[in-house]
Amino acid sequence: MLSGDSQKMGMLTEQAADVSRGSAAGEMSCTGSWTVGGLASLEPRVEAFAWPAEGELAIDGSAITAMDTSGAWLLHRTRSTLELGGRSVRLHGLRAEFDALLKLIAARAAGAQVPSPPAPSALAKLGETAWIGLLRLWGMLSFLGEAAVAALRSIAQPRRIRWQPILHNLQTGGFEALPITGLLSFLLGIVIAYQGAEQLRRFGANIYVADLVGLSMVRELSPLITAIIVAGRSGSAYTAQIGTMKVTEEIDALRTIGIPPLELLVLPKALAMIVALPLLTVYTDVMGILGGMVMAHAQLDLSYGTFLDRLDDAITLRSYLIGIGKAPVFAAIIALVGCYQGFQATGSADSVGRQTTTSVVQSIFLVIVADALFSVIFSWLHI
Numbered sequence: 001m002l003s004g005d006s007q008k009m010g011m012l013t014e015q016a017a018d019v020s021r022g023s024a025a026g027e028m029s030c031t032g033s034w035t036v037g038g039l040a041s042l043e044p045r046v047e048a049f050a051w052p053a054e055g056e057l058a059i060d061g062s063a064i065t066a067m068d069t070s071g072a073w074l075l076h077r078t079r080s081t082l083e084l085g086g087r088s089v090r091l092h093g094l095r096a097e098f099d100a101l102l103k104l105i106a107a108r109a110a111g112a113q114v115p116s117p118p119a120p121s122a123l124a125k126l127g128e129t130a131w132i133g134l135l136r137l138w139g140m141l142s143f144l145g146e147a148a149v150a151a152l153r154s155i156a157q158p159r160r161i162r163w164q165p166i167l168h169n170l171q172t173g174g175f176e177a178l179p180i181t182g183l184l185s186f187l188l189g190i191v192i193a194y195q196g197a198e199q200l201r202r203f204g205a206n207i208y209v210a211d212l213v214g215l216s217m218v219r220e221l222s223p224l225i226t227a228i229i230v231a232g233r234s235g236s237a238y239t240a241q242i243g244t245m246k247v248t249e250e251i252d253a254l255r256t257i258g259i260p261p262l263e264l265l266v267l268p269k270a271l272a273m274i275v276a277l278p279l280l281t282v283y284t285d286v287m288g289i290l291g292g293m294v295m296a297h298a299q300l301d302l303s304y305g306t307f308l309d310r311l312d313d314a315i316t317l318r319s320y321l322i323g324i325g326k327a328p329v330f331a332a333i334i335a336l337v338g339c340y341q342g343f344q345a346t347g348s349a350d351s352v353g354r355q356t357t358t359s360v361v362q363s364i365f366l367v368i369v370a371d372a373l374f375s376v377i378f379s380w381l382h383i
Helices: 004-013 036-047 069-084 096-111 122-156 163-173 175-203 206-247 250-256 261-300 304-314 317-343 349-380
Strands: 018-021 027-034 057-067 089-092
Touching: 018 036, 027 036, 027 069, 036 069, 057 069, 057 096, 069 089, 069 096, 122 261, 122 317, 163 175, 163 206, 163 261, 175 206, 175 261, 206 250, 206 261, 206 304, 206 317, 206 349, 250 261, 261 304, 261 317, 317 349
Parallel strands: 027 057, 057 089
Antiparallel strands: 018 027
16 A cells, blocks of 8 residues: 555656646746656647747746656757747756756757758869759750751651741741831931931041941841840740740640650741841841931931932941841840750749740840850951
């Protein structure tokens, strides 16, 4: 038989763990047996305890009758969470053995924290960036190779050419781009003539405004500006269309039914762009020169007939063909980059947006680089 004191001790030991408000403000009183058997019901009550918004917090453990590692961990985690929130927490009343167990848990928890990896060195970052760039370059070259094979296959078998998509892309990428390209080219001609007129008037060389506007528009600015506008307008549309089809698995469906995606989606866009961009360049040449002629008449009182006569002497056939010859190269860059970035979309609509942005940036960058290379080559050839 147990004595009365022993029976009371057994009842206290078996008492269920609980928390309640203490005698002081901001104090949580812990009672019962904080062991693994009672944590399932104890933990939600600890997390839901209403702490005051300010002031020192206290945890009273004098009524805890038993504690194992699980209970000590819950108590340690509660105190650490409050301290990480910027609160001051005082723990008191624990038995010596419970306090020692809690200190052991705290020490092990601090030692168990995984140290953050060291920051990569500058050389490592450079190597990683170079490797990613090489992988992207390899992917682009692989895509160009596949597109070239598909183009040769279509040339060998003309019945594989899809004329309806070509005509559709010729309309959307060429004819529908006439208003925006014409307007911007006209305004650009006005700006060039206005800026040049201010300088030429000082030297009495008003007539040479035709040379300035004509050569700058025909040889450099018209093909470049037209390509940049089309890259932002049509290149982004190519990426968005193919990227959406990739995300919705329509590309996989085309492969399943035996339709090569490159022949249906890439080649018609590329061919239509190669045809449309030189025609747009001719149109923007005319609109840019027209804008310069209007401004020359307004600023320098230069008649339209005199402007056109000087323009005939200023622009040679070589200069005109140089500008037109750049357009198919720019068109191929815009179409292939736009389609390639569309095929890189994965997962969600957010990926389509990112690839569309990348497509526009890369297209414009490569067009400007290609234009610079043309300038260097023409300089070597004294053209």
